[in-house]
Amino acid sequence: MQITRAGTLFLLCCFDLCFASSFQRFSFNKQELEHYRLETRNLFYHGYDNYMQLAYPHDELYPIKCCERTRNFQDEADVVRNDAMGNYSSTMVDSLTTLAILGDKARFREAINLIRTDLDPDFKINTTVQVFETTIRILGGLLSAHLYATDPSKKVYLGSEYDGFLLQRARNLADRLLPAYLTKTGLPLPRINLANAYHNVTPKILEENNAAAMACPMFEFTLLSYLTHDDKYQQVTRYAFDKVWAQRSELDLIPMSFSPHNQMAFNHYTGTGASIDSFYEYALKGAILFQDDQLWEVWQSSYYALRKHSKDDWFFANVDLSRGQVVYPWIDSLSAFFPGLQVLAGDVQDAQQKHLLFLKLWNNYAGIPERWVFQPQTADTLANISEVPLPWYPLRPEFVETTYFLYRATKDVFYLKVAWTILQDIKTFYRTKCGFAGLQDVTTGQLQDRMETFVLSETFKYLYLIFDVDNELHTDSSNVVFSTEAHPMWLRSSDFESYRSQKQFNDTLYRDHLTHCRHRDVAARKSSLDQFFEGISRYVFHRSEQPRINSSLEFETDADLVSMDQASCTISASNDIRSEFSYSHMLSEFDRLFEVDHLFAETLRKPTRFLDRGPMELEPDFYRLWCRNSKRNPKCRVLPTTESFEVIFELDSSFAKRRVPLNRYSSLANLTIANLAGIRMQIETLYDGAIDIYGELVEAQNIAHVPRENVYGAMTCPATVTGAVRSSVMVPTIYRATAVDGVPLALNATVRISSLPSFGKALTGILGVNSDNMLLLDDVPVMNVIFAV
Numbered sequence: 108m109q110i111t112r113a114g115t116l117f118l119l120c121c122f123d124l125c126f127a128s129s130f131q132r133f134s135f136n137k138q139e140l141e142h143y144r145l146e147t148r149n150l151f152y153h154g155y156d157n158y159m160q161l162a163y164p165h166d167e168l169y170p171i172k173c174c175e176r177t178r179n180f181q182d183e184a185d186v187v188r189n190d191a192m193g194n195y196s197s198t199m200v201d202s203l204t205t206l207a208i209l210g211d212k213a214r215f216r217e218a219i220n221l222i223r224t225d226l227d228p229d230f231k232i233n234t235t236v237q238v239f240e241t242t243i244r245i246l247g248g249l250l251s252a253h254l255y256a257t258d259p260s261k262k263v264y265l266g267s268e269y270d271g272f273l274l275q276r277a278r279n280l281a282d283r284l285l286p287a288y289l290t291k292t293g294l295p296l297p298r299i300n301l302a303n304a305y306h307n308v309t310p311k312i313l314e315e316n317n318a319a320a321m322a323c324p325m326f327e328f329t330l331l332s333y334l335t336h337d338d339k340y341q342q343v344t345r346y347a348f349d350k351v352w353a354q355r356s357e358l359d360l361i362p363m364s365f366s367p368h369n370q371m372a373f374n375h376y377t378g379t380g381a382s383i384d385s386f387y388e389y390a391l392k393g394a395i396l397f398q399d400d401q402l403w404e405v406w407q408s409s410y411y412a413l414r415k416h417s418k419d420d421w422f423f424a425n426v427d428l429s430r431g432q433v434v435y436p437w438i439d440s441l442s443a444f445f446p447g448l449q450v451l452a453g454d455v456q457d458a459q460q461k462h463l464l465f466l467k468l469w470n471n472y473a474g475i476p477e478r479w480v481f482q483p484q485t486a487d488t489l490a491n492i493s494e495v496p497l498p499w500y501p502l503r504p505e506f507v508e509t510t511y512f513l514y515r516a517t518k519d520v521f522y523l524k525v526a527w528t529i530l531q532d533i534k535t536f537y538r539t540k541c542g543f544a545g546l547q548d549v550t551t552g553q554l555q556d557r558m559e560t561f562v563l564s565e566t567f568k569y570l571y572l573i574f575d576v577d578n579e580l581h582t583d584s585s586n587v588v589f590s591t592e593a594h595p596m597w598l599r600s601s602d603f604e605s606y607r608s609q610k611q612f613n614d615t616l617y618r619d620h621l622t623h624c625r626h627r628d629v630a631a632r633k634s635s636l637d638q639f640f641e642g643i644s645r646y647v648f649h650r651s652e653q654p655r656i657n658s659s660l661e662f663e664t665d666a667d668l669v670s671m672d673q674a675s676c677t678i679s680a681s682n683d684i685r686s687e688f689s690y691s692h693m694l695s696e697f698d699r700l701f702e703v704d705h706l707f708a709e710t711l712r713k714p715t716r717f718l719d720r721g722p723m724e725l726e727p728d729f730y731r732l733w734c735r736n737s738k739r740n741p742k743c744r745v746l747p748t749t750e751s752f753e754v755i756f757e758l759d760s761s762f763a764k765r766r767v768p769l770n771r772y773s774s775l776a777n778l779t780i781a782n783l784a785g786i787r788m789q790i791e792t793l794y795d796g797a798i799d800i801y802g803e804l805v806e807a808q809n810i811a812h813v814p815r816e817n818v819y820g821a822m823t824c825p826a827t828v829t830g831a832v833r834s835s836v837m838v839p840t841i842y843r844a845t846a847v848d849g850v851p852l853a854l855n856a857t858v859r860i861s862s863l864p865s866f867g868k869a870l871t872g873i874l875g876v877n878s879d880n881m882l883l884l885d886d887v888p889v890m891n892v893i894f895a896v
């Protein structure tokens with residue numbers, strides 16, 4: 108790892124400094140933040156104004172050719188091109204709320220007037236589009252703009268000059284999309300023709316839909332019901348949301364895509380990226396916006412399932428639905444949004460860790476590849492697959508979004524530095540003559556002539572909000588949430604009251620449709636009663652090896668700035684910190700900042716064009732200012748030499764049946780659980796002289812003299828200890844639980860099991876209990892798992 112020399116950086120940034128002498132770079136004082144805020148705003152205008160001049164009223168602008176980009180009118184089945192381009196001026200509609208957040212009333216008003224004059228009020232447009240994309244970009248954009256225009260507390264409030272027509276437009280569009288739900292299952296078709304519904308649409312493009320696309324219109328449509336009191340939007344889309352959740356496996360994991368015609372799943376794994384991402388997002392955000400306890404339950408259960416079955420230290424893996432084992436060693440660019448959602452849920456600590464992996468990817472590529480493979484491929488698996496098999500990056504917003512949430516939650520300048528880096532990279536690598544082009548290949552830097560609508564509606568919005576610390580949204584006391592397309596949504600308490608008292612569902616077509624769907628559900632449930640669960644007591648004992656970590660850290664450092672002592676792994680910085688500054692917690696106290704670089708050294712390879720690009724977190728000027736604190740020197744945790752594995756206690760088939768989430772995100776002290784059944788436990792093998800996962804040295808005295816025999820009887824007692832009923836023997840190795848159901852245990856935390864072990868004699872030899880009431884696994888004591896009865 109190399110730290111970019113200060114001199115180089117100064118030259119790169121000289122241009123900025125010339126115009127911004129009122130601040131010291133990385134002091135992040137008011138003037139500096141204001142400078143970046145204005146820069147971000149101007150970048151947005153560069154894209155938006157060019158679109159309006161060169162491409163409006165068409166959907167998009169070619170940022171390199173500098174003319175309009177439209178759908179493929181010749182080939183309706185060209186879904187890659189057409190899905191998000193309905194010939195409805197999508198870039199402008201999707202940008203409305205960025206204008207609102209900028210407080211730009213003039214452009215906001217102008218855009219709304221253009222919608223009134225230019226856009227077909229009935230959306231009777233002969234184009235086939237994706238229901239989900241049209242919902243989040245267009246319907247969501249119209250609804251959020253309507254909220255802004257009618258809220259007197261907002262800068263772009265339009266008062267009496269606005270008659271509320273956007274809400275009627277939103278309703279007209281929703282009526283065009285809703286026929287997609289008229290399937291036998293009640294799950295929506297992926298696409299629909301805005302003028303002709305599903306008539307004459309090629310059946311091939313209606314066969315498969317993904318979980319997010321089927322579940323998520325619920326959010327925008329429910330808001331529409333709140334605002335119009337017509338409850339059909341809510342009921343029809345909510346039925347589909349609940350049905351997607353009902354497709355979950357016994358482990359509460361949801362398949363990523365299935366057929367809207369017969370619910371057949373197309374795959375048997377899940378993750379947090381493409382196809383499933385917004386399901387989680389809208390379960391939580393719907394719970395907040397609509398104060399909906401059932402959605403909250405869905406969020407709790409689904410997030411618990413992910414934590415239990417899919418969580419690695421640094422990302423959520425793609426896991427098998429019925430066993431929760433990692434099946435594909437990659438992560439999607441889209442999953443970068445997930446840490447932001449964790450922040451919203453209150454799991455900030457884990458969010459900071461998950462965000463780091465994406466930060467390292469950004470260090471490498473100045474972008475996030477669509478897919479990155481974290482495990483080096485060996486000859487016998489998928490030979491010769493590049494670590495970036497899908498190498499494009501269309502300036503997606505998810506990493507900026509997560510950075511925004513983490514900054515708002517922690518106020519750690521670390522995240523301002525991330526935002527600063529993103530800002531510089533956008534200027535350097537993505538800005539074109541008339542807009543911003545995505546990268547076709549992050550390894551070569553080849554551009555694609557495309558500016559997706561989310562660049563203006565999301566990427567720049569979140570970046571702007573990071574620097575605009577005083578934005579009106581940040582002091583808003585209503586429960587504002589961002590839609591998955593970054594459109595802010597909120598409801599006033601009067602909206603709740605009027606919705607509850609006035610909602611109606613008059614439309615007989617949709618009412619009858621839902622009634623039929625529910626009848627079919629009841630019939631299906633009856634026939635599945637035959638499939639009795641076989642109550643045979645059985646055990647399944649899974650173990651999975653974790654990759655062994657190489658414990659030698661190597662840093663090539665800028666000697667006059669940072670020196671790293673290899674042995675203790677302590678970084679010490681020079682002493683010129685200015686007292687009015689606080690420090691960055693992530694830089695100064697988080698002791699696993701470089702573990703990712705190390706763990707994934709084989710697949711986090713820099714493209715040759717970036718060989719001398721330094722890691723953003725170690726940029727000298729930033730580091731010098733922020734990496735220290737009054738209490739202690741920054742530290743790197745020593746990497747473990749122990750091995751870890753996972754155990755699933757599938758006792759009486761309870762693995763799948765367990766439904767009592769551990770409602771905590773980490774355990775600092777002792778954890779009590781009712782029984783072992785269904786628990787997924789991470790276990791570390793300790794031996795004298797090892798470094799454990801907490802970075803501590805394991806000493807013989809702490810693991811010796813632990814009784815080993817199983818009090819359940821002689822079956823497993825080795826012949827050599829006959830007679831000695833309770834002798835203690837020296838144990839060369841011992842186990843320790845380090846996580847239970849995805850809840851990490853702090854050093855010294857004990858897991859107490861409050862009921863007697865239920866496995867009895869049948870499992871002796873595999874499971875047991877010693878005379879200290881400790882759990883035994885294969886006759887090895889698990890030193891911190893105690894039966895407390």
Ligand SMILES: *[C@@H]1O[C@H](CO)[C@@H](O)[C@H](O)[C@H]1NC(C)=O
Nearest residue numbers: 164165180194195232233234
């Ligand atoms: C698409 O939009 C353009 C510009 O508004 C319009 O001229 C054209 O007729 C539209 N095409 C369809 C199929 O609606």
Ligand SMILES: *[C@@H]1O[C@H](CO)[C@@H](O)[C@H](O)[C@H]1NC(C)=O
Nearest residue numbers: 180181182183233234302303
């Ligand atoms: C809709 O567009 C398709 C293909 O672009 C065309 O074949 C069809 O005639 C149009 N239908 C109507 C009702 O305009």
Ligand SMILES: *[C@@H]1O[C@H](CO)[C@@H](O)[C@H](O)[C@H]1NC(C)=O
Nearest residue numbers: 335336337338610611612613
């Ligand atoms: C439903 O029908 C009632 C009675 O005809 C009518 O007053 C009401 O406006 C209708 N509501 C909606 C949402 O269409």
Ligand SMILES: *[C@@H]1O[C@H](CO)[C@@H](O)[C@H](O)[C@H]1NC(C)=O
Nearest residue numbers: 485486487488489490491492
């Ligand atoms: C992998 O790439 C190497 C070198 O390019 C080649 O010799 C080898 O045949 C490839 N293996 C497979 C399975 O394609």
Ligand SMILES: *[C@@H]1O[C@H](CO)[C@@H](O)[C@H](O)[C@H]1NC(C)=O
Nearest residue numbers: 655656657658659660661708
């Ligand atoms: C650990 O890394 C060092 C330096 O890269 C290397 O020399 C050594 O072989 C590695 N050890 C293992 C066990 O991979």
Ligand SMILES: *[C@@H]1O[C@H](CO)[C@@H](O)[C@H](O)[C@H]1NC(C)=O
Nearest residue numbers: 776777778855856857859893
């Ligand atoms: C946790 O349990 C251990 C062993 O059972 C006990 O010694 C310790 O006091 C407990 N700690 C707390 C914080 O309850």
Ligand SMILES: *[C@@H]1O[C@H](CO)[C@@H](O)[C@H](O)[C@H]1NC(C)=O
Nearest residue numbers: 775801803809853854855856
């Ligand atoms: C863990 O226990 C050891 C030995 O009792 C003690 O020295 C150490 O301070 C404890 N660490 C924490 C983090 O509680």
